[in-house]
Amino acid sequence: MxxxxxxxxxxxxxxxxxxxxxxxxxxxxxxxxxGGSSIYISKADSVMNGLRDAEIFRRFDGSNYLELAHAFNLAENTIRDIIYRQSTDREAHQMTFF
Known part of the structure; x- marks a missing residue:
């Protein structure tokens, strides 16, 4: 069958x-x-946090930590952590010419 x-x-x-x-x-x-494998399906919060973090990074202008913290109802330190992680992830995926 x-x-x-x-x-x-x-x-x-x-x-x-x-x-x-x-x-x-x-x-x-x-x-x-x-079939026959074990797979993990992320919780909705985990998936949505990735989208949220990308949006925070997109809206970051270099100094608007507090504004983003208010907009996303997060602590300013959390925004700083997100910006750091997003920038580190992007640098790791960029190719170099040298």
Whole structure:
């Protein structure tokens, strides 16, 4: 039997729950790629924090730590940490010519 013939009615328990959340087509792809493996799915907060941090870095003008802290309801030191991490990550991914 091939995965394209797999239906929701053939699933049970947590596998059915996953398929109900993502849809049967996505479930088939998930099984094809990760079947038999353990995978970790991040919490929504973790995923959203990455987007938030990128937005903070994008809006950073070199001196507006306090403004960003107020805008994102974070401590100024947290903003500084985010800026540092974002700039370090970007430098690590840049290519050099020498």
């Amino acid at each position: 091939t995965l394209d013939k797999l239906t929701m009615e053939q699933l049970h328990g947590s596998q059915l729950e996953i398929a109900e959340v993502i849809g049967i087509e996505a479930y088939r792809k998930l099984v094809a790629s990760y």
